[in-house]
Amino acid sequence: MGDGAQGDEAQSDAAQEDTRDDAAAVIATRVCIAGGGPAGVMLGLLLARAGIDVVVLEKHADFFRDFRGDTVHPSTLNLIDQLGLRAAFDAIPHTPLPKLDVVVNGVRVHAIDFSSLPRPNRQVTLMPQWDLLDLLAAEASTSPHFDLRMGVEVVDVLRRPGDGRVVGALARAADGSTLRVEADLTVAADGRDSTVRRSLGLPAQQYGVPVDVAWFRLDRPPQGVPDTLGYLGASAILITIPRPEYLQCGLLIEKGSFETLRREGLAAFRARVASASPRLAQVAEGLTDWSQIKLLAVQLDRLESWSVPGALCIGDAAHAMSPVFGVGINYAVQDAVATANRLIPVLGAGGMPRAIDAAARAVQRRRERPTALMQRMQRGVHRVLGTGAGLRVLHNPPTAVERAVLRVLLPVIRPVAARLVGYGFRPERLRVVARPARR
Ligand SMILES: Cc1cc2nc3c(=O)[nH]c(=O)nc-3n(C[C@H](O)[C@H](O)[C@H](O)COP(=O)(O)OP(=O)(O)OC[C@H]3O[C@@H](n4cnc5c(N)ncnc54)[C@H](O)[C@@H]3O)c2cc1C
Numbered sequence: 273m274g275d276g277a278q279g280d281e282a283q284s285d286a287a288q289e290d291t292r293d294d295a296a297a298v299i300a301t302r303v304c305i306a307g308g309g310p311a312g313v314m315l316g317l318l319l320a321r322a323g324i325d326v327v328v329l330e331k332h333a334d335f336f337r338d339f340r341g342d343t344v345h346p347s348t349l350n351l352i353d354q355l356g357l358r359a360a361f362d363a364i365p366h367t368p369l370p371k372l373d374v375v376v377n378g379v380r381v382h383a384i385d386f387s388s389l390p391r392p393n394r395q396v397t398l399m400p401q402w403d404l405l406d407l408l409a410a411e412a413s414t415s416p417h418f419d420l421r422m423g424v425e426v427v428d429v430l431r432r433p434g435d436g437r438v439v440g441a442l443a444r445a446a447d448g449s450t451l452r453v454e455a456d457l458t459v460a461a462d463g464r465d466s467t468v469r470r471s472l473g474l475p476a477q478q479y480g481v482p483v484d485v486a487w488f489r490l491d492r493p494p495q496g497v498p499d500t501l502g503y504l505g506a507s508a509i510l511i512t513i514p515r516p517e518y519l520q521c522g523l524l525i526e527k528g529s530f531e532t533l534r535r536e537g538l539a540a541f542r543a544r545v546a547s548a549s550p551r552l553a554q555v556a557e558g559l560t561d562w563s564q565i566k567l568l569a570v571q572l573d574r575l576e577s578w579s580v581p582g583a584l585c586i587g588d589a590a591h592a593m594s595p596v597f598g599v600g601i602n603y604a605v606q607d608a609v610a611t612a613n614r615l616i617p618v619l620g621a622g623g624m625p626r627a628i629d630a631a632a633r634a635v636q637r638r639r640e641r642p643t644a645l646m647q648r649m650q651r652g653v654h655r656v657l658g659t660g661a662g663l664r665v666l667h668n669p670p671t672a673v674e675r676a677v678l679r680v681l682l683p684v685i686r687p688v689a690a691r692l693v694g695y696g697f698r699p700e701r702l703r704v705v706a707r708p709a710r711r
Pocket residue numbers: 306307308309310311312329330331332339340341342343424425426427461462463464465466467468485522568569570571586587588589592593594595598599600601602604
């Protein structure tokens with residue numbers, strides 16, 4: 273795995289001069305957020321609730337996208353409680369998972385048990401992410417301070433002539449019109465391929481990842497299967513996220529091998545799925561066309577500096593997370609809370625540029641270490657996946673020694689894993705829970 277410091281793409285042409293477009297509509301706000309994912313929508317909601325004008329720009333016309341993870345973690349559930357959104361959350365169909373199993377070489381292991389966490393949120397909840405984002409956006413939209421523009425793509429940052437301070441974002445709507453959003457702070461929450469981060473020219477530490485994910489749906493088997501996070505087979509690893517109507521599946525494949533898989537044909541692909549989980553062999557027959565299978569590239573990186581004067585990166589835009597442990601959404605939301613905790617007092621007190629920049633740097637100081645620790649663990653798992661050694665940890669049936677080791681280790685691992693997956697390192701709590709101002 274090649275861990276090497278590497279610069280992001282070259283700074284944009286607009287780096288040193290203001291990006292003028294006389295035909296562009298202009299909006300002035302306090303905070304402009306690029307990206308309406310978990311980080312962007314949550315931060316927008318928290319700022320708007322605190323009475324701070326915020327514009328969120330999301331390039332897609334809706335939140336309905338398959339590739340998003342669906343996990344709502346105990347830390348996010350705690351936040352939903354803190355925000356008084358529990359009843360609205362509970363009204364949306366979702367699946368609470370108090371325990372998570374993995375199946376290793378055909379042996380079911382109860383690996384994580386959230387019942388060891390403090391009440392009331394002792395489970396990971398599976399809810400389609402578009403439903404969660406719709407809920408947060410709907411709640412935020414009740415505030416006169418929240419302005420969400422869907423179908424508007426940020427294409428560059430705006431810079432002040434002279435000192436180059438970031439003073440907003442330049443965006444393009446689906447109809448081709450342009451929009452200048454002028455803001456005291458621009459937040460990049462536009463994910464792992466962040467346009468804003470590229471425009472800022474921030475160098476990132478890139479970590480090699482040996483796997484990609486082939487993403488597809490399977491019908492739920494008629495005979496039923498217990499809720500299972502994943503199957504680690506002798507020659508394939510399959511993630512299975514139970515959604516109410518179907519299983520959202522991800523088959524881990526060697527990085528860059530998707531075209532080879534396609535050439536091998538669908539029958540071979542179905543056989544791989546079945547080798548990870550023979551119980552899914554029958555429903556895997558439903559994969560009859562490559563259009564049902566999408567390639568999701570896995571990426572792991574972290575910016576050296578998360579901010580420049582006038583701009584801050586959070587979530588995957590600051591640190592692309594691997595799907596390992598399913599914590600990326602949690603980390604994105606935690607970044608949003610940490611940002612709100614530091615920005616709200618500063619912006620509420622007038623928001624001098626120097627104070628805003630200091631708050632942005634404080635976000636990195638707060639969130640960098642927990643992120644680096646989690647990424648180090650994800651890299652450890654990647655290394656194991658890369659060698660295939662992880663698949664040989666258990667015999668089927670387990671030997672007497674393996675059973676003894678499991679008996680001793682699992683009670684220790686379960687609560688630790690529950691905290692790690694449920695909260696991550698250094699969970700955040702909202703400092704000020706502002707009452708929502710209604711339109
Ligand atoms: C295959 C795979 C599976 C995963 N599964 C899980 C899981 O189960 N659980 C989990 O916790 N994490 C999972 N992750 C990680 C998780 O998806 C991310 O860490 C998390 O989504 C980061 O949230 P974010 O808000 O920072 O960015 P994103 O969720 O990527 O959101 C960014 C948003 O910005 C928008 N956008 C992008 N560019 C622009 C632009 N120029 N202008 C305007 N808008 C823009 C995008 O449309 C998107 O809505 C997975 C990752 C991968 C690769």
